[in-house]
Structures are given as structure tokens and as C-alpha cells.
Amino acid sequence: MKEKAKILDKDAIGRSLMRISHEILEKNKFTKDLVIVGIRNRGAYLAQRLAKSIERISKKLPPVGILDITLYRDDLTQIGPQPVVHKTEIDFDISDKAVILVDDVLYTGRTVRCALDELIDFGRPKSIQLAVLVDRGHRELPIKADYVGKNIPTSKRENVEVRLQEVDGKDEVVILEKD
């Protein structure tokens, strides 16, 4: 894979998250119980950042949880040796809460399907809303994001990679293309 283009830089990512935070608060202004749940791996860091920026605006830090969707994947029987499972960490009750589900890239929608199934196993939220940094299209399931940082039309030969300070040492979103 070679790098084709940089779509978002550090500032652009910061602005997107700030905008999404405002949108979330706008849409949920009558909701006392807002919780943020990120999908491992990078969705979890984005969830932390969103929670902090929501706190800056609303002076209230929503609880943050992490989902590991590995055990809900629909392709486990096909992929050979099992992928490493990490912990799901949701230390609060999600029943009757508005859950903001966060991931870095929305693509086929399968990951989000897993996450929805897993969330439901933790209780019955009032609503689940989806926030993603990048929507690159090519959905295989009827899933749509409520908050999108940036829509990036891509081809299937391409790959969108979100890099975050916490994991990758820098903030940027790039498009990679198969050689």
C-alpha cells in the first residue's frame, strides 16, 4: 500500500471533533444521560476526545466506555487463527441512556452491526447514535452515521487510515492505495 493523499491533518481532526461535539449536544440537549462508547481500537481514543470536548462545552464529562467487537464478528469461522480479543470496558449502566457510539472509519457497516448487538447485551439504551471521523462509503448493511467528520468517496482498492497521537504518534487521516 502506498500513501496517496492526506485528507485531514491535526487541526482538521480537532475541528471535526469539536463540530461533532456541538452537534451531539444540540441533538441531545434535553438528555441528561449522555454516554460515549468507542469501538476498539481507534474509536476508543476518539471517544475519549469527544467526551473531553463535550465537557469543555457543557461542563459535564459524560462517562466513556470501550467496546471490543471481536466476539460479535460474523467472519470468525472464515479467518483462520482467532484474532486477539481485548476487554470490553463499560463500567456504567447504559439502560435509558443516549449512547454515542464512536468509530474512526465507517465502511461496510459490519463493525457497527457488531457493536450494536454487543451494546444491546449491556442493557436497553434510550437511543444509539453513531459518530465517525470518516465515512468512506461502500456500505454492505443498512447503517448510517448520525455525525460524520468528513465524507470521503473512495474506491475499494483504497484504504483509509486514521492515525492518532495516542497510538500512532501523530494525528492525520490518509488514503492508501494498493500497489
Place this chain on the structure above:
Amino acid sequence: MALLIKGGRLICPKNKIDGIFDILIEKQKIISIQKEIKTEGVRSIDARGKIVSPGLVDIHTHLRIPGREDEETLYTGSLAAGKGGFTTVLCMPNTSPPIDNRMTVSGILDEARKIDLVNILVCGTITKRREGKEISDFGELKEAGCVAVSDDGEPVKDSSVMRRAIEYAKMPSLLVISHCEDKDLSSYGCIHEDKISTILGLRPIPEIAETIFVAREIELSRYLNSHIHLSHISLARSIELIRRAKEEKISISCDTCPHYFTLTNESTKTYDTNTKVNPPLRTEKDKEAIKRALKEGIIDCISTDHAPHTQAEKELEFEKAPFGVIGLETALSLGITELVEKGILGLSQLIEKMSLNPARLLGLKNKGSLSEGSDADIVIFDPNKEWIVKKEEILSKSKNSPFIGWKLRGVVEHTICRGKIVYKG
């Protein structure tokens, strides 16, 4: 009908012959051994490049008759013997019912005569029903045709019974064969006691289960001034005891089996029930001591302890499966591969241990050697030819060999028993 064996390398340890000779056989006897025999119109076998030796004698065979015809029959056992180069086998009496009376003995001998392949000799029990309590009627057994007595599979636990049996056996002159195992020590055990039994979690058999009885038999033999033969010796320590006894001129003889000079308890690590034998496979150190003892003549004979068991019996959990492996068809080749090829024994010494020595111990005057006038029991084999042991080619009714898939050296081409070709490769 006469038979001429031409041009083979004749090896006879008794007569110290090792050279190219022709042998002429007539009426079940060897009538002539010459550098070159010229006769007209006689059937002949071209033995050039082959070894011609006295037919092998197995001092320890289980043919399972009577009672376990599902495991082996006299017929299938004879075929297996022939394929392995054996012309004489001594069948052990741990049958059902045990061979402790003249009717059972004559039953077996009658059937053997009808089959008319290899010589089947019978070993009677030392005690009635193999119970270790009352000694069998040795006179009757001898008259019926027994050449030896043993409670094989069981030791005679009571030393006083064993003493009386050894004394009593002098009268009809029967070879007493001892199964050296203290059953209280080996109780429920199924594998040699050391690190491997600890790892596998199988109940162990300590080596003292064998050596204590070896020592007892030696002392009985010394005190009673009578001969005892110790079967299937497997341990370095047993050999040490026997070596000392022999140095003291105590009348002791013993045999070991190919699996004890070929395998160790390492091969039980896969829980393969075809490595479950009694005595159990021992350590590398024991294996090496066995080989040394064969070389030095401390061990007199190589027996097979051919112990057929059905597939169903062996396809069990290790602890539930019966002890024993078949051995008639692989013994000579294992001797060649493991002992001759590795420089432990010369061919002549191997033949001595598989033919002359057991024949002598059993008092078979006309067997175990190639002389004019002796029985025409002869094996012709190619000591260099290799073969692979294949389950489907095993002639024994049971296929429980740990050597399936092994490549061995030494192939029997003809086995001749009392002048008749009983096996042709």
C-alpha cells in the same frame, strides 16, 4: 523327495562353519554337507549370496491355544514363524485353560501335526491352573510331550513352591522357565518407573519388581544346584546379577527380546499401546546393557515373546490394553538391523542366540545346528536386503507390532522344516 541347497554361505555356530557349502536333504534329514554336491534330477534352491543357517528356535512364544483363537491359531502362528525364519517355537502355557495336563498338551501336538508346518513344542505350567500353589504333574506333562515348564505371565510367588518345583523338575528333566516379576511391586503398573511414568501419569512398574525375582531365582538355583532359565530379561541391573551368578558358576540362563534391545520407554510417550509390554520398555542405559550382555554372552538367547492381541484389545486406553507385542516376523531382521549392522554381534553369534542356544536349553539334540544326520530345519535369508514392515503383510492373526512402518534389514527367503519348504519369500 530330496532337496539341494546350492552355493549359500552356510553358518553353523555349533560346528564352527562359516563358508560356501551345498546341503543335501532327504527324508527330513540333512544327509550331506559338501563344498559342492553334484546330483541329477534333484530339486534345488539357488542360495548364492544368501545365508544358510539352522532354523531359528523361539524359546518364548504365545500361540494362544487353547482359548484365544481370535488372537492367534496354531496355523497363523506357524505361518508367522515360518516367515520369520523360525522352525521351532515353544508355546507358553498361559492359555485358557492353562496347559497343565496331558490332554491339553496332546490336543495341541495333535493339531500341530495336522498343520505340519513348523515344530510346535509345548511348555507346561509349573503349578496347576497357574495358581502358584500346587506343582503340576511334571511326569505326565513330559510324557505327553512337554519340554519345559513355566507359569509365564505370573511368577511363582511362593518361594517354597518354586523350590519344590525346581527340585521336582529334575526328575523328568524339564527346563524351568521363570517369569521374573514381583506382582506386589508391579501391581497395576504398566510402564517403567522413572521420569517418563511420572510425566505420563501411568502407574509405574519399579525395576525391583524384576530384579528381586532374578536374585531369588539365582539363589534358588545356587542352593538347589539346578538350572533355571530366566525369560525376557530387560534391565541392566538384572544383567549385573546374572553376570555375577555366571561368574560363580551358578547354572542360570536367560533370554531377552528384540524390543528390549531396540526400543526404550521414550516410545511410550505417545501412549501407543503397541509399546505396552511386560516387562516394560526400559531406559537407554538398560538397552545398551542388554546389547553389551548379548555381545559378552551373559544373555544366552533372543526370544520373541510373541504375544498376539486383537486390534480391539489394543485400541484401548493405555492402562486397559493388554501387555505384549507380536515378534516372530521381525525378530531376525531386528537382530540383523540392531545388533549385526551396529557391530554388536557377528551373524554367527546372532544365529547362535536364536537357534543353537535355545535348542540346547530345550534339549533338542538334532536342532540348532547343520550337521549330517541332524533335522533338516534350515533358514535361508538375505542379510542385506531391506524391507518395510507393513501391517497388511503380517501373517500373524494379530497385528500388534510397534515396528509397523520400520525399515529393517534381513529378509527370509526360504524356511525349511523337516525337509519341507514351509515358507518361501
Place this chain on the structure above:
Amino acid sequence: MAVWRRKHLLGLEDLTKEEIELILNTAESFKEISVREVKKVPTLRGKTVVLLFFESSTRTRTSFELAAKRLSADTVSLSSTTSSVTKGESLLDTAKNIEAMNIDFIVIRHQASGAAYLLSKIVSPSVINAGDGFHEHPTQALLDLFTIREKKKKIEGLNVSIIGDISHSRVARSNIYGLKKLGANVCVCGPPTLIPKDIEKLGVKITYDIREAIIEADVLNVLRLQLERQKENLFSSLKEYIRLFGIDKEKLKEVKKEVLIMHPGPVNRGIELSTDVADGQYSVILDQVTNGIAVRMGILYLLSGVKEEI
């Protein structure tokens, strides 16, 4: 990070340190599932686990059953009293018949050492050894390791004493392999008649003195005493065994550290462990039971990804 490539879990003797750590790490991720509102993930939906128990066992069987169910697998339990095993059917036949019903896992508990190994050679499903004779009980050892690591935050360098009938213990053997591979110092302690030959060759220390086993220990793993061993003269009397090896408050006065008391269960109260110790501050016996489910879920998960042993 290690990748799991084994189809069967037969013992810990063959596993590498990395493989053991992978199981423990995976189990850690599974522990949380059992405290959810809905204690189930869909991972093994449509898979079938047969629990083939030739020896009675309540806790191991229940633990495996819950582990399988919490992964959405279907379970069928066959014990020697309900199956045709008692009718003289061989292990081979039983296994072949079960296999013909298209199942994915066989969890086997059997009184014969090597039974799980034998099974893995003759059937196609994944085989998990839930204890075979005196050979191995890998899942018990893994849950013991998991519990030690959870409580002590490490295993390397810890002093672990295994106390009791070592000869007839599959738990002891599997624990020895696992602990040694992860760098613990292992001591076995029991009467000489219950210490198997050459066990020191596995890298463990032997002592017949309970004080020596206790004094520097971080963990005491106390084994269940089979009372019928007394008839084999392997110990002289129950009274003497309790006096010499039974762990009670008095003997624990010797400990220098915060010691963990473990037991594979079921406990003979008042024999190998006094009741106050079994229920006391050091006891992690119930944590072991809780962790057993997570460990077994982790194992089922890892094995389910491997169709053919490489």
C-alpha cells in the same frame, strides 16, 4: 504477539510460554462477559460442545458448560452414568459415535491417563482435556495461573508450593509445567510415598516438611486427598496426614508473606484444609471457580479458530 495454532488442548507440557500467556490474556478479556446483564456473546453460535465425562465431576463440567453457553455454543453432557459407556462400549466407539453427530468440540474427563490424547488421534473435533487419569488437567492449571497472576500481578519469581498427593495428581503435573514455563519456583510437598519418582527432573524442589513448603511461599496450592490411598499404604492414617500436612491456622503462622491458598476442589474440610483456612483471608478458592469460566471461554474461543493442527 503469539498466534494460536493448536486444534486440541491436551496438556501444558507441550505448550510454550507464549501460548500460555496468550490463553491467560484472552481469558482476561472474557472475564467481564460473566458480569454483564446478558451473559452471552454470539461467538460460537451454531457450534456444539460435547462434555464427555467418564468420571464424576460437578464443578469442571458445570464450568465448561457455562463457558460454552456464554459463547452461544450448544452443549450436550454425557456422563458415564447416562451414556452407554457403562454397557461396555469402548472409548473409541463412544467417540466415533459422537463424532458422527457432527460436533465441534469434545471436552473429555477420563480416569485413564492418555485418554484425551487417544481421542485426539481418532476423531476430528477439537479435543479439550478436562482431566485424564494422573496425567494432566490443563484447564485447572490455567485457571490457577490466571488467579495467581490476577492476585499477585505476576508469576515469574513467585514461590509456589504444591501440597499433598503429587503422585496421583494431574492438577500438580499441569501446574508444574505451567508455573515452570512462566518462571515460578515450584516446590512439591507431601509424604515420600505420594511423591512420584524422578519428579525433581521436572525442575521442582521436593520437601517432606510442611514448614519448609510454607515459610517462603507466595502461593500454596493444596491438593485434595483421596482417602482410599490409605488402603494402599501410601499414608499411615488420616489423623497423621492431618497432623503432618493439613493446613490450619497454626501452620500458617509460619508464613512470611501474603500467601494465596488455592485448592482445585472439592475440599475435604478438616483434612487437607481446616475450615477457617478454606474460608479465611488468604483463600482464593472461589476466585478460582469464577476464573475457571473465563479461562475455559478463552480456550474454546482460541481452539475454534483452528480447523487443522499445523
